[in-house]
Amino acid sequence: MTTNIRYKSRIPIKSDETTEEKQYVGFATLPNQVHRKSVKKGFDFTLMVAGESGMGKSTLVNSLFLTDLYKDRKLLNSEERINQTVEIIKHTVDIEEKGVKLKLTIVDTPGFGDAVNNNECWKPITDYIDQQFEQYFRDESGLNRKNIQDNRVHCCLYFIPPFGHGLRPVDVEFMKALHEKVNVVPLIAKADCLTPNEIKKLKDRVREEIERFGIKVYQFPECDSDEDEEFKQLDKELKECCPLAVIGSNTVVETRGQRVRGRLYPWGIVEVENQSHCDFVKLRNMLIRSHMHDLKDVTCDVHYENYRAQCIQDMTSKLTQDNRMESPIPILPLSTPDVETDRLIKMKDEELARMQEMLNKMQQQIHDGKDQ
Amino acid sequence: LSGGVGVDRVPGLGHSGGGSTLLGYIGIDTIIEQMRKKTMKAGFDFNIMIVGHSGLGKSTLVNTLFKSQVSRWSSGWGGEHKIPKTVEIKAVSHVIEEGGVKMKLTVIDTPGFGDQINNENCWDPISKYINEQYEKFLKEEVNIARKKRIPDTRVHCCLYFISPTGHSLRQLDIEFMKHLSRVVNIIPVIAKSDTMTPDEKNEFKHRVRKELETYGIEYYPQNEFDDDMEDKNENDKIREAMPFAVVGSDKEYQVNGKRVLGRKTAWGVVEVENPNHCEFALLRDFLIRSHLQDLKEVTHNIHYETYRARRLNDNGGLHPISVNNTQESNL
Numbered sequence: 001m002t003t004n005i006r007y008k009s010r011i012p013i014k015s016d017e018t019t020e021e022k023q024y025v026g027f028a029t030l031p032n033q034v035h036r037k038s039v040k041k042g043f044d045f046t047l048m049v050a051g052e053s054g055m056g057k058s059t060l061v062n063s064l065f066l067t068d069l070y071k072d073r074k075l076l077n078s079e080e081r082i083n084q085t086v087e088i089i090k091h092t093v094d095i096e097e098k099g100v101k102l103k104l105t106i107v108d109t110p111g112f113g114d115a116v117n118n119n120e121c122w123k124p125i126t127d128y129i130d131q132q133f134e135q136y137f138r139d140e141s142g143l144n145r146k147n148i149q150d151n152r153v154h155c156c157l158y159f160i161p162p163f164g165h166g167l168r169p170v171d172v173e174f175m176k177a178l179h180e181k182v183n184v185v186p187l188i189a190k191a192d193c194l195t196p197n198e199i200k201k202l203k204d205r206v207r208e209e210i211e212r213f214g215i216k217v218y219q220f221p222e223c224d225s226d227e228d229e230e231f232k233q234l235d236k237e238l239k240e241c242c243p244l245a246v247i248g249s250n251t252v253v254e255t256r257g258q259r260v261r262g263r264l265y266p267w268g269i270v271e272v273e274n275q276s277h278c279d280f281v282k283l284r285n286m287l288i289r290s291h292m293h294d295l296k297d298v299t300c301d302v303h304y305e306n307y308r309a310q311c312i313q314d315m316t317s318k319l320t321q322d323n324r325m326e327s328p329i330p331i332l333p334l335s336t337p338d339v340e341t342d343r344l345i346k347m348k349d350e351e352l353a354r355m356q357e358m359l360n361k362m363q364q365q366i367h368d369g370k371d372q
Numbered sequence: 373l374s375g376g377v378g379v380d381r382v383p384g385l386g387h388s389g390g391g392s393t394l395l396g397y398i399g400i401d402t403i404i405e406q407m408r409k410k411t412m413k414a415g416f417d418f419n420i421m422i423v424g425h426s427g428l429g430k431s432t433l434v435n436t437l438f439k440s441q442v443s444r445w446s447s448g449w450g451g452e453h454k455i456p457k458t459v460e461i462k463a464v465s466h467v468i469e470e471g472g473v474k475m476k477l478t479v480i481d482t483p484g485f486g487d488q489i490n491n492e493n494c495w496d497p498i499s500k501y502i503n504e505q506y507e508k509f510l511k512e513e514v515n516i517a518r519k520k521r522i523p524d525t526r527v528h529c530c531l532y533f534i535s536p537t538g539h540s541l542r543q544l545d546i547e548f549m550k551h552l553s554r555v556v557n558i559i560p561v562i563a564k565s566d567t568m569t570p571d572e573k574n575e576f577k578h579r580v581r582k583e584l585e586t587y588g589i590e591y592y593p594q595n596e597f598d599d600d601m602e603d604k605n606e607n608d609k610i611r612e613a614m615p616f617a618v619v620g621s622d623k624e625y626q627v628n629g630k631r632v633l634g635r636k637t638a639w640g641v642v643e644v645e646n647p648n649h650c651e652f653a654l655l656r657d658f659l660i661r662s663h664l665q666d667l668k669e670v671t672h673n674i675h676y677e678t679y680r681a682r683r684l685n686d687n688g689g690l691h692p693i694s695v696n697n698t699q700e701s702n703l
Binding site: 052053054055114115116117118119121161162163164165168169170173190192193194195196263264265266267268269270271274276277 | 425426427428429455487488489490491492535536537538539542543544547563564566567569570635636637638639640641642643646648649
């Protein structure tokens, strides 16, 4: 289509055509070009799931992405779990739909909140997120930037148990430890054990507590004024429904002549995709169909930038303390690199040394500015 | 009866298993009726403790069990469910009456259990409370001028609520039950079981039972206290079916023309007393209709006696005290 238009503008235009067509350049097709390029390149998305064991996290992930990521998982019994610490486990899967490729990474956090003493059980998780930022920071400041792997966590689904009366101390502490590092989306898990009234009460309670404790959960962006009414309405409904109450299922049941994902109880059938049963459809639409890109943007523009600014600030404050030429980036243990990456690292280090000199100069300027 | 009554053996009539055969009706069996009348007049005490972290439906279940508002939330609750910083023990008593029988039911709630980030030793206040009740009873018993009927505040039964994760027992569950199953009758129940399908429920129950066995946790009815074969058979059946997966509710709905207690969702009504939906009816029958008295007896004859023996050994014998003196407790 692009080529046609370009070609068209070179053809001598008849005099009775409108002036608009004469002046048509053709860059209105840019979105299409971007679209085509991204489709070729593919997308990636990293989703973290956190919450106690038994909240239905794996089932929900399987339901969202219509996969069975956890097919060979063996559930630990309590004997094996006695000495378990919080682990970070990554599952990666490539999904393709209508020619669009998505590299989906699910970061699982088994062991979270399961012990008797859960003090700081979120530390391995915050460490992991920081590690990904640090890795990206290094890559970004390095030389070979064409193939940067973006492993930063774009969204963290936090599963709140439906059995409580609101947020528990561990929920509050976890979300506060993470809300400035990652987009936190709180969910009410296993919502099929609550009546509609109970869900409403719990949502109100959780919303109120989130505000009271100053937890900065992921905020949906405001609609542009030129969006159509339907989109605005959906957006409004989504905002009012938070936190979303979800149900997942690994089984297909037959109801009203159709086969749907659901759970079969003696008193009825819960359909995962039925909007009057739970908010699963809203979550899926939000996460995948409307806000995936925004989640990535906020991660890049807000959380990562905060990290980066903090990092650089730490670097400069360290320089005022001692003038040694060390690597300014706080080093966290990474996996052992091979020879090729070793060479790249050396090149990057030289680059960093040059950056450091620049920062020195900057700092000097700041000092001079202060003295005035 | 043998020897005391002086009845001559009548030829032709054989011996029955225990004593001699009687020639006339004496009326000894009316003693049962006399006992019944007395106990009815005196009334019963029953003390039930409910343990489990916040939000598992403990208060609702207790209200459903006794078909009255007996939990601590019933009397004019307008407040919030605030999680206390340490485990508190809150006992609320009500007198309920049925068929001429009065029962003073005390529900002992334990808010704060399992709700903190660090729950280490959160069972200590509970253990302390139980032992304090034994101590109180012991002091009364050992008194010179004893009351005719010692007020019984000992915990007869501890309902422990397991969270229906569907996976297995949590560490805290095991620690609690390990520490307390030797001190009090523990009845584990699976709370809010309407979150599991029948298959998930069975798998979960099976796993939980296996884990309890692995850790040597003897829940009530304990194997070792079965009196005879009849008891053993009955209790075996119950032990196999435990822990009961329950649902509680204090609201009624119309189902198939009947009014039932239940929970109404968009896809159906969970009927609390329907055995196909949950095992509430089994729990109620077990706890109240068949084993209520046994719970009290095991508490008195076994748990309390264990405590008493330990105290006497530790103290080198307790001295009987008069009403005016107080003896320090060595807890």
